[in-house]
Amino acid sequence: MVKSETIRQSGLGGGRSNKTFKPKKNIPEGTHQYDLMKHAAVTLGSGNLRQAVMLPEGEDLNEWVAVNTVDFFNQINMLYGTITEFCIEETCPVMSAGPKYEYHWADGQTVKKPIKCSAPKYIDYLMSWVQDQLDDENLFPSKIGVPFPKNFLSIAKTILKRLFRVYAHIYHQHFKEVVQLSEEAHLNTSFKHFIYFVQEFNLIERRELAPLQELIDKLTSKDR
Numbered sequence: 001m002v003k004s005e006t007i008r009q010s011g012l013g014g015g016r017s018n019k020t021f022k023p024k025k026n027i028p029e030g031t032h033q034y035d036l037m038k039h040a041a042v043t044l045g046s047g048n049l050r051q052a053v054m055l056p057e058g059e060d061l062n063e064w065v066a067v068n069t070v071d072f073f074n075q076i077n078m079l080y081g082t083i084t085e086f087c088i089e090e091t092c093p094v095m096s097a098g099p100k101y102e103y104h105w106a107d108g109q110t111v112k113k114p115i116k117c118s119a120p121k122y123i124d125y126l127m128s129w130v131q132d133q134l135d136d137e138n139l140f141p142s143k144i145g146v147p148f149p150k151n152f153l154s155i156a157k158t159i160l161k162r163l164f165r166v167y168a169h170i171y172h173q174h175f176k177e178v179v180q181l182s183e184e185a186h187l188n189t190s191f192k193h194f195i196y197f198v199q200e201f202n203l204i205e206r207r208e209l210a211p212l213q214e215l216i217d218k219l220t221s222k223d224r
Helices: 032-045 061-081 119-135 152-180 184-200 206-221
Strands: none
Touching (some): 061 152, 119 152, 152 184, 184 206
């Protein structure tokens, strides 16, 4: 199955550190979103992931989704950053999640027809595109009293759907390296948290999750 999509081209930085793939997105201290982020961290620490993703009582859904989307971007950014030396043009000439799933890239402007590109190039464009969304105050307002756009959940769904593809690529193509780095527990916890969150608020269609459905069933079966 080939997935095609439109991703706007944005300026891409050349250098990569071995810790993060893109600069970390910070939520400003003193904002309500910062308080929500701290709340999320505390509930995550309890170890109950299903409870940790639930909307806190009295809170705005858009704000909760925004805070968690930023958090997942940072998590995936860090996880992918540890394996960039293995995810190169030679080893990953196409962006895939196993033999059945291949993702093609287009920017909707200069490249209107989706084209094949390597996984590192695809993920570079993808993460830069997400970063642009998160940095846009019209889409992700950080100031108190500034409303979210009416289509915010639709925007968040697109971001999360695309971030999932990075998890899918890591699991299918680079899990061996993840194990060598002793990071599989970290990856599994991060992915499980991500899946519980998108399931709680129906943010990704089931067909989009197909490349990792078997793993999702395995990771979540213990908590049913």
